[in-house]
Amino acid sequence: MAYTRLTTSQQAQYDQDGYLIVKKFFNTEEIALLYGLATGDDTMRNHAFDLNDQTGKKTRLTLWFTPGDDTYGLLTRTERMTGAVQDLLGDGEVCHFHSKLMQKEPKVGGAWEWHQDYGYWYKNGFLYPDAMISVMVALTEATQQNGCLQVLKGSHKMGRLEHLFAGEQQGADMPFVEEALNRCERVYVELEPGDTLFFHSNLLHMSEANLSDKPRWSLISAYNLSYNKPFREKNTSCITPVKVVSDNAILESAPTSLSDQTDFLRKENEITLNVK
Numbered sequence: 001m002a003y004t005r006l007t008t009s010q011q012a013q014y015d016q017d018g019y020l021i022v023k024k025f026f027n028t029e030e031i032a033l034l035y036g037l038a039t040g041d042d043t044m045r046n047h048a049f050d051l052n053d054q055t056g057k058k059t060r061l062t063l064w065f066t067p068g069d070d071t072y073g074l075l076t077r078t079e080r081m082t083g084a085v086q087d088l089l090g091d092g093e094v095c096h097f098h099s100k101l102m103q104k105e106p107k108v109g110g111a112w113e114w115h116q117d118y119g120y121w122y123k124n125g126f127l128y129p130d131a132m133i134s135v136m137v138a139l140t141e142a143t144q145q146n147g148c149l150q151v152l153k154g155s156h157k158m159g160r161l162e163h164l165f166a167g168e169q170q171g172a173d174m175p176f177v178e179e180a181l182n183r184c185e186r187v188y189v190e191l192e193p194g195d196t197l198f199f200h201s202n203l204l205h206m207s208e209a210n211l212s213d214k215p216r217w218s219l220i221s222a223y224n225l226s227y228n229k230p231f232r233e234k235n236t237s238c239i240t241p242v243k244v245v246s247d248n249a250i251l252e253s254a255p256t257s258l259s260d261q262t263d264f265l266r267k268e269n270e271i272t273l274n275v276k
Protein backbone atom coordinates (compact mmCIF):
# COMPACT_ATOMS: atom_id res chain seq x y z
CA MET A 1 0.00 0.00 0.00
CA ALA A 2 1.36 3.43 -0.93
CA TYR A 3 1.12 6.09 1.74
CA THR A 4 0.64 9.68 0.79
CA ARG A 5 2.24 12.58 2.61
CA LEU A 6 0.29 14.49 5.25
CA THR A 7 -2.20 17.01 3.96
CA THR A 8 -1.98 20.73 4.63
CA SER A 9 -5.01 20.41 6.90
CA GLN A 10 -3.24 17.73 8.98
CA GLN A 11 -0.21 20.00 9.22
CA ALA A 12 -2.42 22.91 10.28
CA GLN A 13 -4.07 20.72 12.92
CA TYR A 14 -0.66 19.78 14.35
CA ASP A 15 0.36 23.45 14.47
CA GLN A 16 -2.89 24.39 16.18
CA ASP A 17 -3.28 21.51 18.66
CA GLY A 18 0.33 20.40 19.11
CA TYR A 19 -0.52 16.86 18.10
CA LEU A 20 -1.96 14.79 15.28
CA ILE A 21 -3.38 11.26 15.31
CA VAL A 22 -3.19 9.22 12.11
CA LYS A 23 -5.34 6.11 12.31
CA LYS A 24 -3.87 2.87 10.90
CA PHE A 25 -0.59 4.54 9.99
CA PHE A 26 0.95 1.07 10.28
CA ASN A 27 -1.08 -1.92 9.18
CA THR A 28 -2.09 -5.04 11.11
CA GLU A 29 0.65 -7.22 9.62
CA GLU A 30 3.37 -4.69 10.38
CA ILE A 31 2.22 -4.28 13.98
CA ALA A 32 1.84 -8.04 14.52
CA LEU A 33 5.44 -8.42 13.35
CA LEU A 34 6.75 -5.62 15.59
CA TYR A 35 4.83 -6.67 18.69
CA GLY A 36 5.75 -10.33 18.21
CA LEU A 37 9.41 -9.39 17.92
CA ALA A 38 9.26 -7.01 20.88
CA THR A 39 7.65 -9.46 23.28
CA GLY A 40 10.12 -12.23 22.42
CA ASP A 41 13.27 -10.11 22.15
CA ASP A 42 15.97 -11.01 24.72
CA THR A 43 18.22 -8.12 23.71
CA MET A 44 15.35 -5.71 24.21
CA ARG A 45 14.58 -7.28 27.60
CA ASN A 46 18.23 -7.26 28.70
CA HIS A 47 18.51 -3.53 28.03
CA ALA A 48 15.18 -2.56 29.59
CA PHE A 49 15.10 -0.52 32.77
CA ASP A 50 12.42 0.63 35.18
CA LEU A 51 11.64 4.19 36.11
CA ASN A 52 9.76 4.74 39.36
CA ASP A 53 6.83 7.09 39.38
CA GLN A 54 5.99 9.13 42.49
CA THR A 55 4.11 6.24 44.09
CA GLY A 56 6.91 3.74 43.45
CA LYS A 57 5.10 2.01 40.55
CA LYS A 58 7.50 1.04 37.81
CA THR A 59 7.30 1.86 34.16
CA ARG A 60 9.59 -0.20 31.94
CA LEU A 61 11.34 1.01 28.82
CA THR A 62 14.23 0.21 26.49
CA LEU A 63 15.82 3.17 24.72
CA TRP A 64 18.36 3.29 21.89
CA PHE A 65 19.73 5.96 19.61
CA THR A 66 20.94 4.85 16.18
CA PRO A 67 18.32 3.16 14.01
CA GLY A 68 19.74 0.03 12.39
CA ASP A 69 18.62 -2.53 9.83
CA ASP A 70 16.53 -4.42 12.38
CA THR A 71 12.74 -4.30 12.04
CA TYR A 72 12.32 -1.43 14.53
CA GLY A 73 15.05 0.56 12.77
CA LEU A 74 13.38 0.00 9.40
CA LEU A 75 10.04 1.20 10.74
CA THR A 76 11.56 4.42 12.06
CA ARG A 77 13.37 4.97 8.75
CA THR A 78 10.44 4.39 6.37
CA GLU A 79 9.44 7.03 3.83
CA ARG A 80 6.06 7.06 5.54
CA MET A 81 7.46 7.93 8.97
CA THR A 82 10.23 10.31 7.94
CA GLY A 83 7.96 11.95 5.34
CA ALA A 84 5.28 12.67 7.96
CA VAL A 85 7.91 14.03 10.36
CA GLN A 86 9.27 16.25 7.58
CA ASP A 87 5.78 17.51 6.79
CA LEU A 88 5.26 18.48 10.44
CA LEU A 89 8.70 19.90 11.26
CA GLY A 90 9.25 21.72 7.96
CA ASP A 91 12.54 22.44 6.22
CA GLY A 92 15.65 20.62 7.41
CA GLU A 93 17.14 17.15 7.38
CA VAL A 94 15.22 14.60 9.46
CA CYS A 95 17.35 12.82 12.07
CA HIS A 96 16.40 10.13 14.56
CA PHE A 97 17.17 11.19 18.15
CA HIS A 98 16.09 7.99 19.87
CA SER A 99 13.40 5.33 20.06
CA LYS A 100 12.02 3.67 23.10
CA LEU A 101 9.88 0.64 23.57
CA MET A 102 7.38 1.45 26.31
CA GLN A 103 6.26 -1.63 28.20
CA LYS A 104 3.42 -0.72 30.47
CA GLU A 105 2.54 -4.00 32.07
CA PRO A 106 -0.89 -4.96 33.47
CA LYS A 107 -1.45 -3.92 37.11
CA VAL A 108 2.14 -2.73 37.64
CA GLY A 109 2.86 -0.26 34.80
CA GLY A 110 3.50 3.10 36.46
CA ALA A 111 2.33 6.60 35.66
CA TRP A 112 4.12 9.37 33.80
CA GLU A 113 3.87 12.79 35.39
CA TRP A 114 2.79 15.86 33.42
CA HIS A 115 5.77 16.92 31.35
CA GLN A 116 6.96 18.25 28.04
CA ASP A 117 9.57 16.18 26.22
CA TYR A 118 11.49 19.41 25.66
CA GLY A 119 11.57 19.75 29.45
CA TYR A 120 14.10 16.91 29.26
CA TRP A 121 15.71 17.77 25.94
CA TYR A 122 16.40 21.41 26.81
CA LYS A 123 18.79 20.01 29.41
CA ASN A 124 20.62 18.15 26.64
CA GLY A 125 21.31 21.53 25.06
CA PHE A 126 18.84 21.55 22.16
CA LEU A 127 17.88 25.14 21.34
CA TYR A 128 14.92 24.77 18.96
CA PRO A 129 11.84 22.94 20.31
CA ASP A 130 9.97 23.35 17.01
CA ALA A 131 12.58 21.14 15.35
CA MET A 132 11.75 18.21 17.65
CA ILE A 133 8.83 15.79 17.67
CA SER A 134 7.78 12.53 19.28
CA VAL A 135 5.91 9.82 17.40
CA MET A 136 4.03 7.16 19.34
CA VAL A 137 3.07 4.01 17.44
CA ALA A 138 0.57 1.88 19.35
CA LEU A 139 1.58 -1.80 19.44
CA THR A 140 -1.41 -2.74 21.59
CA GLU A 141 -4.70 -1.03 22.20
CA ALA A 142 -4.34 2.10 24.36
CA THR A 143 -7.40 3.00 26.43
CA GLN A 144 -8.25 5.00 29.52
CA GLN A 145 -8.31 1.68 31.42
CA ASN A 146 -4.74 0.69 30.54
CA GLY A 147 -3.27 4.16 31.04
CA CYS A 148 -3.31 5.77 27.60
CA LEU A 149 -1.50 9.03 27.00
CA GLN A 150 -3.34 12.23 27.96
CA VAL A 151 -2.45 15.52 26.28
CA LEU A 152 -3.39 19.13 26.88
CA LYS A 153 -4.54 20.41 23.52
CA GLY A 154 -2.68 23.53 22.38
CA SER A 155 -0.38 23.57 25.44
CA HIS A 156 2.73 23.55 23.20
CA LYS A 157 2.00 27.24 22.60
CA MET A 158 2.89 28.04 26.23
CA GLY A 159 6.56 27.36 25.54
CA ARG A 160 8.88 25.43 27.84
CA LEU A 161 7.98 25.09 31.52
CA GLU A 162 10.45 24.47 34.33
CA HIS A 163 10.90 20.74 35.07
CA LEU A 164 11.79 19.24 38.44
CA PHE A 165 12.36 15.66 39.54
CA ALA A 166 9.18 13.71 40.30
CA GLY A 167 10.10 10.19 41.41
CA GLU A 168 12.76 9.26 38.86
CA GLN A 169 11.06 11.31 36.17
CA GLN A 170 11.07 14.99 35.30
CA GLY A 171 7.74 16.68 35.99
CA ALA A 172 6.61 20.11 34.81
CA ASP A 173 6.19 22.83 37.46
CA MET A 174 2.75 21.95 38.90
CA PRO A 175 1.24 25.43 39.44
CA PHE A 176 1.72 26.03 35.72
CA VAL A 177 0.25 22.63 34.87
CA GLU A 178 -2.77 23.31 37.08
CA GLU A 179 -3.38 26.61 35.30
CA ALA A 180 -2.94 24.89 31.93
CA LEU A 181 -5.51 22.27 33.02
CA ASN A 182 -8.02 25.10 33.54
CA ARG A 183 -7.38 26.55 30.10
CA CYS A 184 -6.66 23.64 27.74
CA GLU A 185 -8.82 20.68 26.79
CA ARG A 186 -7.54 17.37 28.22
CA VAL A 187 -7.61 14.67 25.53
CA TYR A 188 -7.33 10.93 26.26
CA VAL A 189 -5.42 9.52 23.31
CA GLU A 190 -7.10 6.17 22.82
CA LEU A 191 -5.46 4.21 20.02
CA GLU A 192 -5.82 0.93 18.17
CA PRO A 193 -2.67 -1.01 17.28
CA GLY A 194 -1.02 0.75 14.32
CA ASP A 195 -2.56 4.15 15.07
CA THR A 196 0.10 6.80 15.45
CA LEU A 197 0.30 9.99 17.48
CA PHE A 198 2.67 12.79 16.44
CA PHE A 199 3.25 15.39 19.15
CA HIS A 200 5.21 18.60 19.55
CA SER A 201 8.12 18.60 22.01
CA ASN A 202 6.42 21.26 24.16
CA LEU A 203 3.02 19.55 24.36
CA LEU A 204 2.12 18.79 27.99
CA HIS A 205 1.28 15.11 28.42
CA MET A 206 1.04 12.41 31.06
CA SER A 207 -0.32 8.92 31.56
CA GLU A 208 -1.83 7.14 34.52
CA ALA A 209 -0.77 3.75 35.85
CA ASN A 210 -1.99 0.67 34.05
CA LEU A 211 -4.38 -0.89 36.57
CA SER A 212 -6.08 -3.05 33.95
CA ASP A 213 -5.28 -6.65 33.07
CA LYS A 214 -4.06 -5.71 29.57
CA PRO A 215 -0.57 -4.52 28.61
CA ARG A 216 -0.06 -1.16 26.94
CA TRP A 217 2.98 -1.26 24.70
CA SER A 218 4.10 1.36 22.24
CA LEU A 219 7.13 2.47 20.31
CA ILE A 220 7.96 6.15 20.79
CA SER A 221 10.48 7.65 18.39
CA ALA A 222 11.87 11.14 18.76
CA TYR A 223 13.11 13.06 15.71
CA ASN A 224 15.13 16.21 15.32
CA LEU A 225 16.21 18.41 12.40
CA SER A 226 19.96 18.39 11.82
CA TYR A 227 20.40 22.15 12.27
CA ASN A 228 19.26 21.76 15.91
CA LYS A 229 22.66 20.63 17.13
CA PRO A 230 22.66 20.13 20.92
CA PHE A 231 25.64 21.36 22.92
CA ARG A 232 25.37 18.78 25.72
CA GLU A 233 24.35 15.60 23.93
CA LYS A 234 27.21 13.27 23.01
CA ASN A 235 25.27 10.85 20.82
CA THR A 236 25.30 12.01 17.19
CA SER A 237 22.23 10.14 15.96
CA CYS A 238 20.14 13.31 16.53
CA ILE A 239 22.18 15.24 13.94
CA THR A 240 22.72 12.38 11.47
CA PRO A 241 20.18 12.42 8.62
CA VAL A 242 18.11 9.23 8.54
CA LYS A 243 18.90 6.75 5.76
CA VAL A 244 15.38 6.42 4.46
CA VAL A 245 14.00 3.02 3.35
CA SER A 246 10.89 2.17 1.39
CA ASP A 247 7.61 1.55 3.18
CA ASN A 248 7.69 -2.07 2.10
CA ALA A 249 10.99 -2.70 3.88
CA ILE A 250 9.31 -3.66 7.16
CA LEU A 251 7.48 -6.63 5.68
CA GLU A 252 9.89 -7.49 2.87
CA SER A 253 12.97 -7.87 5.10
CA ALA A 254 13.51 -10.83 7.40
CA PRO A 255 12.16 -10.08 10.88
CA THR A 256 15.18 -8.96 12.90
CA SER A 257 15.62 -7.99 16.54
CA LEU A 258 17.91 -5.26 17.80
CA SER A 259 21.59 -6.11 17.71
CA ASP A 260 23.47 -6.32 21.00
CA GLN A 261 25.82 -3.68 19.55
CA THR A 262 23.01 -1.10 19.46
CA ASP A 263 23.77 2.10 21.39
CA PHE A 264 21.27 1.54 24.20
CA LEU A 265 20.76 4.07 26.95
CA ARG A 266 21.65 2.84 30.41
CA LYS A 267 19.56 3.99 33.34
CA GLU A 268 22.36 5.81 35.15
CA ASN A 269 22.92 7.86 31.98
CA GLU A 270 19.21 8.60 31.67
CA ILE A 271 19.18 10.14 35.11
CA THR A 272 22.22 12.33 34.52
CA LEU A 273 21.62 13.23 30.88
CA ASN A 274 17.84 13.73 31.00
CA VAL A 275 17.50 12.05 27.64
CA LYS A 276 14.41 9.95 28.24
Ligand SMILES: O=C(O)CCC(=O)C(=O)O
Binds near residue numbers: 104112148
Ligand atom coordinates in the same frame (compact mmCIF):
# COMPACT_ATOMS: atom_id res chain seq x y z
O1 LIG B 1 3.85 6.01 27.32
C1 LIG B 1 3.52 6.68 28.29
O2 LIG B 1 2.66 6.31 29.07
C2 LIG B 1 4.13 8.02 28.54
C3 LIG B 1 5.37 8.24 27.79
C4 LIG B 1 5.82 9.64 27.83
O3 LIG B 1 5.21 10.49 28.37
C5 LIG B 1 7.03 10.01 27.14
O4 LIG B 1 7.75 9.15 26.67
O5 LIG B 1 7.32 11.22 27.06
